[in-house]
Amino acid sequence: MKELTVTIVGLGLIGGSIARSLKSHVKKLYAIDRDKSIIDFAVGQGVIDPSPKDPLCESDVVILCIYPAAALDFLRENKDRIKKGAVVTDVVGIKTPLMELYNELKPDFTYIGGHPMAGREVSGFINSDGGLFEGASFIMTPCEGAGEGAVSVVEAIATAIGCRIVIRTTTEDHDRIIAYTSQLPHVIATAMCDTPLLVKHKNFTGGSFEDVTRVAKINEYLWAELFISNREYLTEEIDRFTKSLGRIKTAIEACDSDGLMRIMRKVRQDKEMIDNA
Protein backbone atom coordinates (compact mmCIF):
# COMPACT_ATOMS: atom_id res chain seq x y z
CA MET A 1 0.00 0.00 0.00
CA LYS A 2 2.79 2.41 0.96
CA GLU A 3 3.93 2.65 -2.67
CA LEU A 4 0.49 3.44 -4.10
CA THR A 5 -0.71 6.71 -5.53
CA VAL A 6 -4.46 7.07 -5.10
CA THR A 7 -6.97 9.57 -6.47
CA ILE A 8 -10.36 10.07 -4.87
CA VAL A 9 -12.98 11.45 -7.25
CA GLY A 10 -15.52 13.49 -5.28
CA LEU A 11 -14.55 14.83 -1.88
CA GLY A 12 -17.94 14.74 -0.16
CA LEU A 13 -18.94 12.92 3.01
CA ILE A 14 -17.74 9.51 1.81
CA GLY A 15 -14.78 10.65 -0.30
CA GLY A 16 -13.64 12.95 2.50
CA SER A 17 -13.99 10.23 5.12
CA ILE A 18 -11.98 7.80 2.97
CA ALA A 19 -9.30 10.48 2.45
CA ARG A 20 -9.01 11.09 6.18
CA SER A 21 -8.61 7.41 7.01
CA LEU A 22 -6.45 6.46 4.01
CA LYS A 23 -3.92 9.29 3.87
CA SER A 24 -1.28 7.78 6.12
CA HIS A 25 -1.44 4.39 4.38
CA VAL A 26 -0.46 5.44 0.84
CA LYS A 27 2.39 7.21 -0.91
CA LYS A 28 0.33 10.00 -2.45
CA LEU A 29 -3.35 10.78 -2.04
CA TYR A 30 -4.93 13.14 -4.56
CA ALA A 31 -8.53 14.22 -5.00
CA ILE A 32 -10.66 15.67 -7.77
CA ASP A 33 -13.82 17.64 -7.09
CA ARG A 34 -15.89 20.01 -9.23
CA ASP A 35 -15.67 22.41 -6.26
CA LYS A 36 -12.02 23.53 -6.36
CA SER A 37 -12.28 25.29 -2.99
CA ILE A 38 -12.90 21.93 -1.28
CA ILE A 39 -9.67 20.58 -2.75
CA ASP A 40 -7.72 23.62 -1.53
CA PHE A 41 -9.33 23.34 1.88
CA ALA A 42 -8.53 19.61 2.15
CA VAL A 43 -4.92 20.19 1.01
CA GLY A 44 -4.65 22.95 3.61
CA GLN A 45 -5.88 20.57 6.27
CA GLY A 46 -3.35 17.94 5.21
CA VAL A 47 -6.12 15.48 4.34
CA ILE A 48 -4.86 15.10 0.75
CA ASP A 49 -1.67 15.93 -1.15
CA PRO A 50 -1.47 18.87 -3.58
CA SER A 51 -2.48 17.51 -6.98
CA PRO A 52 -0.30 17.37 -10.09
CA LYS A 53 -1.91 18.63 -13.30
CA ASP A 54 -3.62 15.34 -14.06
CA PRO A 55 -3.74 13.09 -11.00
CA LEU A 56 -5.74 10.42 -12.86
CA CYS A 57 -2.94 9.44 -15.22
CA GLU A 58 -0.47 9.14 -12.33
CA SER A 59 -2.66 7.05 -10.05
CA ASP A 60 -2.47 3.34 -9.34
CA VAL A 61 -5.90 3.41 -7.76
CA VAL A 62 -8.92 5.62 -8.51
CA ILE A 63 -11.84 5.66 -6.07
CA LEU A 64 -15.09 7.10 -7.41
CA CYS A 65 -16.99 8.74 -4.54
CA ILE A 66 -19.71 10.43 -6.55
CA TYR A 67 -23.41 9.80 -7.28
CA PRO A 68 -24.36 6.73 -9.35
CA ALA A 69 -25.15 8.58 -12.59
CA ALA A 70 -22.14 10.88 -12.17
CA ALA A 71 -19.89 7.84 -11.76
CA LEU A 72 -21.12 6.47 -15.09
CA ASP A 73 -20.48 9.83 -16.79
CA PHE A 74 -17.05 10.11 -15.22
CA LEU A 75 -15.97 6.68 -16.37
CA ARG A 76 -17.25 7.31 -19.88
CA GLU A 77 -15.48 10.66 -20.14
CA ASN A 78 -12.20 9.81 -18.41
CA LYS A 79 -11.50 6.19 -19.26
CA ASP A 80 -8.57 7.11 -21.48
CA ARG A 81 -6.94 9.30 -18.85
CA ILE A 82 -6.75 6.48 -16.32
CA LYS A 83 -3.39 4.70 -16.18
CA LYS A 84 -3.15 1.34 -17.93
CA GLY A 85 -3.33 -1.44 -15.35
CA ALA A 86 -4.71 0.82 -12.66
CA VAL A 87 -7.43 -0.35 -10.28
CA VAL A 88 -10.68 1.60 -10.31
CA THR A 89 -13.09 1.15 -7.45
CA ASP A 90 -16.06 3.13 -6.12
CA VAL A 91 -18.49 3.49 -3.23
CA VAL A 92 -21.74 3.60 -5.17
CA GLY A 93 -24.61 1.82 -3.41
CA ILE A 94 -25.65 -0.09 -6.52
CA LYS A 95 -23.19 -2.09 -8.56
CA THR A 96 -24.75 -3.36 -11.80
CA PRO A 97 -24.81 -0.15 -13.92
CA LEU A 98 -21.09 0.61 -13.46
CA MET A 99 -20.13 -2.99 -14.18
CA GLU A 100 -22.24 -3.03 -17.32
CA LEU A 101 -20.59 0.15 -18.53
CA TYR A 102 -17.15 -1.26 -17.71
CA ASN A 103 -17.88 -4.41 -19.69
CA GLU A 104 -19.08 -2.28 -22.59
CA LEU A 105 -16.08 0.11 -22.56
CA LYS A 106 -13.47 -2.62 -22.04
CA PRO A 107 -10.86 -0.15 -20.82
CA ASP A 108 -7.25 -0.89 -19.87
CA PHE A 109 -7.83 -0.85 -16.14
CA THR A 110 -9.41 -3.28 -13.68
CA TYR A 111 -12.72 -2.37 -12.07
CA ILE A 112 -13.45 -3.74 -8.61
CA GLY A 113 -16.81 -2.45 -7.36
CA GLY A 114 -16.77 -1.33 -3.74
CA HIS A 115 -19.45 -0.57 -1.19
CA PRO A 116 -18.48 0.37 2.37
CA MET A 117 -21.66 -0.18 4.41
CA ALA A 118 -21.58 3.05 6.34
CA GLY A 119 -22.97 6.51 5.93
CA ARG A 120 -24.51 9.38 7.77
CA GLU A 121 -27.66 11.44 7.38
CA VAL A 122 -25.60 14.52 6.48
CA SER A 123 -23.42 15.21 3.47
CA GLY A 124 -20.36 17.14 2.30
CA PHE A 125 -16.65 17.16 3.12
CA ILE A 126 -17.41 19.33 6.13
CA ASN A 127 -19.11 16.33 7.77
CA SER A 128 -16.48 13.80 6.75
CA ASP A 129 -15.04 11.68 9.51
CA GLY A 130 -12.00 9.41 9.52
CA GLY A 131 -13.82 6.99 11.82
CA LEU A 132 -16.90 6.61 9.61
CA PHE A 133 -16.00 3.11 8.37
CA GLU A 134 -14.72 1.77 11.67
CA GLY A 135 -16.16 -1.74 12.10
CA ALA A 136 -18.29 -1.57 8.93
CA SER A 137 -18.69 -4.27 6.30
CA PHE A 138 -17.16 -3.66 2.87
CA ILE A 139 -18.66 -5.39 -0.14
CA MET A 140 -16.45 -5.94 -3.14
CA THR A 141 -17.63 -6.90 -6.64
CA PRO A 142 -14.63 -7.63 -8.89
CA CYS A 143 -15.04 -7.60 -12.66
CA GLU A 144 -14.73 -10.87 -14.53
CA GLY A 145 -11.13 -11.96 -14.74
CA ALA A 146 -9.88 -9.46 -12.15
CA GLY A 147 -6.41 -10.43 -10.97
CA GLU A 148 -5.80 -11.26 -7.33
CA GLY A 149 -3.40 -8.31 -7.14
CA ALA A 150 -6.18 -5.84 -7.97
CA VAL A 151 -8.55 -7.53 -5.54
CA SER A 152 -5.92 -7.37 -2.78
CA VAL A 153 -5.40 -3.66 -3.33
CA VAL A 154 -9.10 -2.92 -2.77
CA GLU A 155 -9.15 -5.29 0.19
CA ALA A 156 -6.18 -3.46 1.70
CA ILE A 157 -7.92 -0.10 1.20
CA ALA A 158 -11.10 -1.42 2.87
CA THR A 159 -9.07 -2.61 5.84
CA ALA A 160 -7.03 0.60 5.99
CA ILE A 161 -10.15 2.77 6.26
CA GLY A 162 -11.38 0.64 9.17
CA CYS A 163 -13.76 -1.91 7.66
CA ARG A 164 -13.95 -5.09 9.71
CA ILE A 165 -15.39 -7.51 7.19
CA VAL A 166 -14.61 -7.61 3.47
CA ILE A 167 -17.07 -9.65 1.43
CA ARG A 168 -16.66 -10.61 -2.21
CA THR A 169 -19.76 -11.14 -4.32
CA THR A 170 -21.26 -10.52 -7.76
CA THR A 171 -22.87 -7.24 -8.78
CA GLU A 172 -26.24 -8.98 -9.13
CA ASP A 173 -26.08 -10.50 -5.65
CA HIS A 174 -24.93 -7.21 -4.21
CA ASP A 175 -27.84 -5.30 -5.68
CA ARG A 176 -30.41 -7.91 -4.66
CA ILE A 177 -29.11 -8.13 -1.08
CA ILE A 178 -28.68 -4.41 -0.64
CA ALA A 179 -32.33 -3.85 -1.63
CA TYR A 180 -33.16 -5.58 1.65
CA THR A 181 -30.33 -4.52 3.94
CA SER A 182 -29.93 -0.87 2.96
CA GLN A 183 -32.57 0.45 0.57
CA LEU A 184 -35.61 -0.98 2.35
CA PRO A 185 -34.66 0.65 5.69
CA HIS A 186 -34.46 4.00 3.89
CA VAL A 187 -37.84 3.46 2.22
CA ILE A 188 -39.36 2.48 5.58
CA ALA A 189 -37.97 5.52 7.39
CA THR A 190 -39.36 7.72 4.63
CA ALA A 191 -42.82 6.13 4.71
CA MET A 192 -42.85 6.34 8.51
CA CYS A 193 -42.32 10.12 8.33
CA ASP A 194 -44.62 10.69 5.36
CA THR A 195 -47.50 12.01 7.49
CA PRO A 196 -48.42 15.26 9.27
CA LEU A 197 -48.44 13.18 12.50
CA LEU A 198 -44.62 13.38 12.46
CA VAL A 199 -44.57 17.05 13.36
CA LYS A 200 -47.78 16.98 15.39
CA HIS A 201 -46.66 14.28 17.80
CA LYS A 202 -42.95 15.03 18.01
CA ASN A 203 -43.02 15.03 21.82
CA PHE A 204 -44.63 11.62 22.04
CA THR A 205 -41.68 9.71 20.63
CA GLY A 206 -39.11 7.46 22.26
CA GLY A 207 -36.03 5.58 21.19
CA SER A 208 -37.84 3.13 18.89
CA PHE A 209 -39.30 5.98 16.84
CA GLU A 210 -36.00 7.84 16.72
CA ASP A 211 -34.18 4.77 15.48
CA VAL A 212 -36.69 3.70 12.85
CA THR A 213 -36.85 7.24 11.43
CA ARG A 214 -33.19 8.29 11.70
CA VAL A 215 -32.36 7.94 8.02
CA ALA A 216 -35.51 9.83 6.97
CA LYS A 217 -33.14 12.82 6.93
CA ILE A 218 -32.41 11.50 3.50
CA ASN A 219 -30.39 12.90 0.59
CA GLU A 220 -33.23 12.77 -1.92
CA TYR A 221 -31.02 13.21 -5.00
CA LEU A 222 -28.78 10.28 -4.14
CA TRP A 223 -31.48 7.93 -2.92
CA ALA A 224 -33.93 8.60 -5.74
CA GLU A 225 -31.13 7.53 -8.11
CA LEU A 226 -30.31 4.46 -6.05
CA PHE A 227 -33.93 3.37 -5.62
CA ILE A 228 -34.80 3.78 -9.28
CA SER A 229 -31.61 2.09 -10.53
CA ASN A 230 -32.40 -0.92 -8.37
CA ARG A 231 -36.16 -0.81 -8.78
CA GLU A 232 -36.71 -4.48 -9.63
CA TYR A 233 -35.03 -5.88 -6.54
CA LEU A 234 -36.26 -3.06 -4.33
CA THR A 235 -39.95 -3.36 -5.22
CA GLU A 236 -39.67 -7.12 -4.57
CA GLU A 237 -38.37 -6.32 -1.10
CA ILE A 238 -41.09 -3.75 -0.47
CA ASP A 239 -43.66 -6.40 -1.44
CA ARG A 240 -42.13 -9.01 0.85
CA PHE A 241 -42.05 -6.56 3.73
CA THR A 242 -45.64 -5.43 3.06
CA LYS A 243 -46.76 -9.07 3.20
CA SER A 244 -45.09 -9.54 6.62
CA LEU A 245 -46.73 -6.36 7.82
CA GLY A 246 -50.09 -7.70 6.64
CA ARG A 247 -49.52 -11.01 8.42
CA ILE A 248 -48.82 -9.16 11.68
CA LYS A 249 -51.84 -6.90 11.18
CA THR A 250 -54.09 -9.90 10.61
CA ALA A 251 -52.90 -11.51 13.84
CA ILE A 252 -53.47 -8.26 15.77
CA GLU A 253 -56.97 -7.79 14.30
CA ALA A 254 -57.90 -11.36 15.15
CA CYS A 255 -56.54 -10.98 18.71
CA ASP A 256 -54.36 -13.98 17.83
CA SER A 257 -51.91 -13.57 20.66
CA ASP A 258 -50.26 -16.96 20.07
CA GLY A 259 -49.72 -16.31 16.37
CA LEU A 260 -48.37 -12.85 17.06
CA MET A 261 -46.01 -14.11 19.74
CA ARG A 262 -44.82 -16.89 17.45
CA ILE A 263 -43.74 -14.34 14.83
CA MET A 264 -42.11 -12.07 17.40
CA ARG A 265 -40.34 -14.90 19.19
CA LYS A 266 -38.73 -16.20 15.99
CA VAL A 267 -37.69 -12.66 15.02
CA ARG A 268 -36.24 -11.98 18.48
CA GLN A 269 -34.29 -15.24 18.50
CA ASP A 270 -32.85 -14.61 15.04
CA LYS A 271 -31.99 -11.02 15.92
CA GLU A 272 -30.28 -12.09 19.16
CA MET A 273 -28.33 -14.70 17.26
CA ILE A 274 -26.94 -12.31 14.67
CA ASP A 275 -26.26 -9.58 17.24
CA ASN A 276 -24.24 -12.01 19.34
CA ALA A 277 -22.44 -13.52 16.36
Place this chain on the structure above:
Amino acid sequence: MKELTVTIVGLGLIGGSIARSLKSHVKKLYAIDRDKSIIDFAVGQGVIDPSPKDPLCESDVVILCIYPAAALDFLRENKDRIKKGAVVTDVVGIKTPLMELYNELKPDFTYIGGHPMAGREVSGFINSDGGLFEGASFIMTPCEGAGEGAVSVVEAIATAIGCRIVIRTTTEDHDRIIAYTSQLPHVIATAMCDTPLLVKHKNFTGGSFEDVTRVAKINEYLWAELFISNREYLTEEIDRFTKSLGRIKTAIEACDSDGLMRIMRKVRQDKEMIDNA
Protein backbone atom coordinates in the same frame (compact mmCIF):
# COMPACT_ATOMS: atom_id res chain seq x y z
CA MET B 1 -41.53 15.02 47.29
CA LYS B 2 -39.17 14.54 50.24
CA GLU B 3 -42.11 13.64 52.52
CA LEU B 4 -43.60 11.00 50.22
CA THR B 5 -43.65 7.25 50.72
CA VAL B 6 -43.72 5.46 47.38
CA THR B 7 -44.28 1.83 46.45
CA ILE B 8 -43.21 0.43 43.10
CA VAL B 9 -45.16 -2.64 42.03
CA GLY B 10 -42.95 -4.81 39.81
CA LEU B 11 -39.19 -4.42 39.99
CA GLY B 12 -38.28 -5.25 36.40
CA LEU B 13 -36.40 -3.12 33.86
CA ILE B 14 -38.75 -0.13 34.19
CA GLY B 15 -39.65 -0.47 37.89
CA GLY B 16 -35.98 -1.00 38.74
CA SER B 17 -34.89 1.99 36.66
CA ILE B 18 -37.51 4.21 38.33
CA ALA B 19 -36.37 2.97 41.74
CA ARG B 20 -32.73 3.80 40.99
CA SER B 21 -33.53 7.33 39.83
CA LEU B 22 -36.25 8.09 42.41
CA LYS B 23 -34.73 6.76 45.65
CA SER B 24 -32.95 9.93 46.74
CA HIS B 25 -35.98 12.13 46.03
CA VAL B 26 -38.50 10.51 48.39
CA LYS B 27 -38.82 9.70 52.08
CA LYS B 28 -39.33 5.96 51.71
CA LEU B 29 -39.21 3.85 48.59
CA TYR B 30 -40.70 0.35 48.80
CA ALA B 31 -41.23 -2.27 46.14
CA ILE B 32 -43.40 -5.34 45.64
CA ASP B 33 -42.46 -8.15 43.28
CA ARG B 34 -43.67 -11.73 42.92
CA ASP B 35 -40.00 -12.69 42.96
CA LYS B 36 -38.99 -12.03 46.57
CA SER B 37 -35.29 -12.54 45.85
CA ILE B 38 -35.31 -9.44 43.61
CA ILE B 39 -36.66 -7.37 46.50
CA ASP B 40 -33.95 -8.66 48.84
CA PHE B 41 -31.30 -8.00 46.21
CA ALA B 42 -32.54 -4.44 45.58
CA VAL B 43 -32.70 -3.73 49.33
CA GLY B 44 -29.18 -5.07 49.66
CA GLN B 45 -28.04 -2.74 46.88
CA GLY B 46 -29.70 0.23 48.60
CA VAL B 47 -31.99 0.78 45.60
CA ILE B 48 -35.13 0.48 47.77
CA ASP B 49 -35.92 0.55 51.49
CA PRO B 50 -36.77 -2.61 53.42
CA SER B 51 -40.53 -3.01 53.20
CA PRO B 52 -42.97 -2.96 56.08
CA LYS B 53 -45.57 -5.79 56.18
CA ASP B 54 -47.94 -4.03 53.82
CA PRO B 55 -46.20 -1.20 51.95
CA LEU B 56 -49.33 -0.44 49.89
CA CYS B 57 -51.40 0.83 52.82
CA GLU B 58 -48.56 3.11 53.96
CA SER B 59 -47.81 4.65 50.56
CA ASP B 60 -48.78 8.08 49.27
CA VAL B 61 -47.90 7.02 45.75
CA VAL B 62 -48.13 3.62 44.07
CA ILE B 63 -46.42 3.10 40.70
CA LEU B 64 -47.53 0.03 38.75
CA CYS B 65 -44.60 -1.24 36.68
CA ILE B 66 -46.10 -4.51 35.48
CA TYR B 67 -47.62 -5.84 32.26
CA PRO B 68 -50.95 -4.37 31.06
CA ALA B 69 -53.16 -7.32 32.05
CA ALA B 70 -51.28 -7.78 35.34
CA ALA B 71 -51.86 -4.10 36.18
CA LEU B 72 -55.62 -4.58 35.74
CA ASP B 73 -55.56 -7.66 37.97
CA PHE B 74 -53.46 -5.90 40.59
CA LEU B 75 -55.81 -2.93 40.77
CA ARG B 76 -58.86 -5.16 41.01
CA GLU B 77 -57.34 -7.27 43.79
CA ASN B 78 -55.62 -4.56 45.82
CA LYS B 79 -57.82 -1.49 45.51
CA ASP B 80 -58.92 -1.69 49.15
CA ARG B 81 -55.34 -1.96 50.46
CA ILE B 82 -54.29 1.31 48.83
CA LYS B 83 -54.41 4.31 51.19
CA LYS B 84 -57.37 6.68 50.85
CA GLY B 85 -56.31 9.77 48.94
CA ALA B 86 -53.17 8.13 47.54
CA VAL B 87 -52.04 8.69 43.98
CA VAL B 88 -51.76 5.63 41.76
CA THR B 89 -49.81 5.87 38.54
CA ASP B 90 -48.28 3.36 36.15
CA VAL B 91 -45.95 2.93 33.18
CA VAL B 92 -48.17 0.80 30.98
CA GLY B 93 -47.86 1.61 27.28
CA ILE B 94 -51.61 1.72 26.72
CA LYS B 95 -53.87 3.83 28.91
CA THR B 96 -57.55 3.15 28.19
CA PRO B 97 -58.04 -0.27 29.88
CA LEU B 98 -56.69 0.87 33.27
CA MET B 99 -58.73 4.07 33.16
CA GLU B 100 -61.88 2.16 32.30
CA LEU B 101 -61.30 -0.19 35.22
CA TYR B 102 -60.62 2.77 37.54
CA ASN B 103 -63.87 4.44 36.49
CA GLU B 104 -65.70 1.19 37.09
CA LEU B 105 -64.17 0.50 40.52
CA LYS B 106 -64.44 4.13 41.74
CA PRO B 107 -61.83 3.59 44.47
CA ASP B 108 -60.74 6.10 47.13
CA PHE B 109 -57.48 7.02 45.37
CA THR B 110 -56.64 9.16 42.37
CA TYR B 111 -55.38 7.49 39.21
CA ILE B 112 -53.01 9.43 36.97
CA GLY B 113 -51.92 7.30 34.03
CA GLY B 114 -48.23 7.56 33.26
CA HIS B 115 -46.04 6.58 30.30
CA PRO B 116 -42.34 7.38 30.32
CA MET B 117 -41.29 7.14 26.64
CA ALA B 118 -38.17 5.09 27.17
CA GLY B 119 -37.27 1.45 27.25
CA ARG B 120 -34.68 -1.04 26.22
CA GLU B 121 -34.65 -4.25 24.25
CA VAL B 122 -33.76 -6.21 27.39
CA SER B 123 -35.77 -6.85 30.53
CA GLY B 124 -35.47 -7.49 34.26
CA PHE B 125 -34.09 -5.63 37.27
CA ILE B 126 -30.61 -6.80 36.32
CA ASN B 127 -30.74 -4.49 33.28
CA SER B 128 -32.32 -1.54 35.12
CA ASP B 129 -30.54 1.78 34.79
CA GLY B 130 -31.01 5.01 36.72
CA GLY B 131 -30.33 7.00 33.56
CA LEU B 132 -32.96 5.23 31.43
CA PHE B 133 -35.43 8.15 31.45
CA GLU B 134 -32.85 10.91 31.05
CA GLY B 135 -34.24 13.36 28.48
CA ALA B 136 -37.33 11.26 27.69
CA SER B 137 -40.90 12.48 27.30
CA PHE B 138 -43.42 11.53 29.98
CA ILE B 139 -47.09 11.31 29.05
CA MET B 140 -49.61 11.76 31.82
CA THR B 141 -53.32 10.90 31.58
CA PRO B 142 -55.12 12.10 34.73
CA CYS B 143 -58.54 10.67 35.63
CA GLU B 144 -61.56 12.92 35.41
CA GLY B 145 -61.63 15.34 38.32
CA ALA B 146 -58.04 14.65 39.40
CA GLY B 147 -56.83 17.35 41.79
CA GLU B 148 -53.86 19.49 40.84
CA GLY B 149 -52.04 18.13 43.89
CA ALA B 150 -52.16 14.61 42.52
CA VAL B 151 -51.13 15.78 39.06
CA SER B 152 -48.17 17.67 40.53
CA VAL B 153 -46.97 14.62 42.39
CA VAL B 154 -46.76 12.57 39.19
CA GLU B 155 -45.17 15.49 37.38
CA ALA B 156 -42.55 15.75 40.12
CA ILE B 157 -41.83 12.03 39.87
CA ALA B 158 -41.45 12.28 36.09
CA THR B 159 -38.99 15.13 36.50
CA ALA B 160 -37.13 13.38 39.32
CA ILE B 161 -36.48 10.28 37.21
CA GLY B 162 -35.03 12.49 34.47
CA CYS B 163 -37.86 13.10 32.00
CA ARG B 164 -37.44 16.36 30.10
CA ILE B 165 -40.98 16.95 28.85
CA VAL B 166 -44.18 16.14 30.73
CA ILE B 167 -47.27 16.11 28.55
CA ARG B 168 -50.86 15.89 29.79
CA THR B 169 -53.45 14.28 27.56
CA THR B 170 -56.48 11.98 27.56
CA THR B 171 -56.23 8.20 27.56
CA GLU B 172 -57.87 8.09 24.10
CA ASP B 173 -55.41 10.57 22.61
CA HIS B 174 -52.50 8.78 24.25
CA ASP B 175 -53.50 5.43 22.78
CA ARG B 176 -54.14 6.84 19.32
CA ILE B 177 -50.84 8.74 19.22
CA ILE B 178 -48.75 5.94 20.69
CA ALA B 179 -50.01 3.58 17.98
CA TYR B 180 -47.99 5.75 15.61
CA THR B 181 -45.03 6.84 17.70
CA SER B 182 -44.26 3.64 19.59
CA GLN B 183 -46.23 0.59 18.47
CA LEU B 184 -45.79 1.06 14.72
CA PRO B 185 -41.95 1.20 15.01
CA HIS B 186 -42.06 -2.11 16.88
CA VAL B 187 -44.34 -3.68 14.26
CA ILE B 188 -42.04 -2.41 11.49
CA ALA B 189 -38.88 -3.76 13.13
CA THR B 190 -40.59 -7.12 13.54
CA ALA B 191 -41.79 -7.26 9.91
CA MET B 192 -38.34 -6.19 8.71
CA CYS B 193 -36.75 -9.18 10.49
CA ASP B 194 -39.53 -11.64 9.61
CA THR B 195 -37.53 -13.29 6.81
CA PRO B 196 -34.70 -15.82 6.46
CA LEU B 197 -32.75 -13.02 4.72
CA LEU B 198 -32.07 -11.53 8.18
CA VAL B 199 -29.66 -14.31 9.14
CA LYS B 200 -28.45 -14.96 5.62
CA HIS B 201 -27.30 -11.41 4.92
CA LYS B 202 -26.15 -10.36 8.38
CA ASN B 203 -22.78 -9.16 7.06
CA PHE B 204 -24.36 -6.91 4.45
CA THR B 205 -25.96 -4.49 6.91
CA GLY B 206 -25.07 -0.96 7.91
CA GLY B 207 -26.34 1.62 10.38
CA SER B 208 -29.72 2.11 8.72
CA PHE B 209 -30.52 -1.60 9.03
CA GLU B 210 -29.25 -1.78 12.60
CA ASP B 211 -31.42 1.17 13.61
CA VAL B 212 -34.62 0.12 11.88
CA THR B 213 -34.37 -3.38 13.38
CA ARG B 214 -33.05 -2.59 16.87
CA VAL B 215 -36.35 -3.15 18.70
CA ALA B 216 -36.97 -6.44 16.87
CA LYS B 217 -35.33 -7.94 19.96
CA ILE B 218 -38.82 -7.64 21.30
CA ASN B 219 -40.45 -8.89 24.50
CA GLU B 220 -43.20 -10.85 22.76
CA TYR B 221 -45.38 -11.27 25.87
CA LEU B 222 -45.52 -7.55 26.61
CA TRP B 223 -45.90 -6.35 23.05
CA ALA B 224 -48.53 -8.91 22.02
CA GLU B 225 -50.63 -7.57 24.93
CA LEU B 226 -50.00 -3.95 23.96
CA PHE B 227 -50.67 -4.48 20.24
CA ILE B 228 -53.89 -6.41 20.80
CA SER B 229 -55.21 -4.02 23.48
CA ASN B 230 -54.73 -1.11 21.10
CA ARG B 231 -55.67 -2.97 17.93
CA GLU B 232 -58.11 -0.42 16.53
CA TYR B 233 -55.69 2.49 16.53
CA LEU B 234 -52.71 0.32 15.64
CA THR B 235 -54.26 -1.32 12.58
CA GLU B 236 -55.26 2.16 11.36
CA GLU B 237 -51.61 3.19 11.63
CA ILE B 238 -50.39 0.06 9.87
CA ASP B 239 -52.84 0.86 7.06
CA ARG B 240 -51.68 4.47 6.79
CA PHE B 241 -48.04 3.40 6.72
CA THR B 242 -48.73 0.68 4.15
CA LYS B 243 -50.37 3.29 1.92
CA SER B 244 -47.29 5.53 2.11
CA LEU B 245 -45.11 2.55 1.31
CA GLY B 246 -47.29 1.81 -1.72
CA ARG B 247 -47.05 5.43 -2.88
CA ILE B 248 -43.24 5.26 -2.71
CA LYS B 249 -43.19 1.90 -4.47
CA THR B 250 -45.39 3.25 -7.27
CA ALA B 251 -43.02 6.19 -7.81
CA ILE B 252 -40.00 3.84 -7.88
CA GLU B 253 -41.68 1.45 -10.33
CA ALA B 254 -42.63 4.33 -12.62
CA CYS B 255 -39.08 5.77 -12.45
CA ASP B 256 -40.82 8.94 -11.22
CA SER B 257 -37.72 10.60 -9.85
CA ASP B 258 -39.44 13.95 -9.29
CA GLY B 259 -42.35 12.41 -7.41
CA LEU B 260 -40.00 10.32 -5.29
CA MET B 261 -37.79 13.30 -4.48
CA ARG B 262 -40.85 15.39 -3.60
CA ILE B 263 -41.88 12.84 -0.94
CA MET B 264 -38.33 12.49 0.39
CA ARG B 265 -37.68 16.23 0.44
CA LYS B 266 -40.81 16.97 2.50
CA VAL B 267 -39.97 14.13 4.88
CA ARG B 268 -36.38 15.31 5.26
CA GLN B 269 -37.43 18.89 5.91
CA ASP B 270 -40.00 17.85 8.53
CA LYS B 271 -37.51 15.53 10.17
CA GLU B 272 -34.83 18.23 10.28
CA MET B 273 -37.34 20.66 11.77
CA ILE B 274 -38.35 18.38 14.63
CA ASP B 275 -34.78 17.23 15.29
CA ASN B 276 -33.64 20.84 15.60
CA ALA B 277 -36.65 21.92 17.70
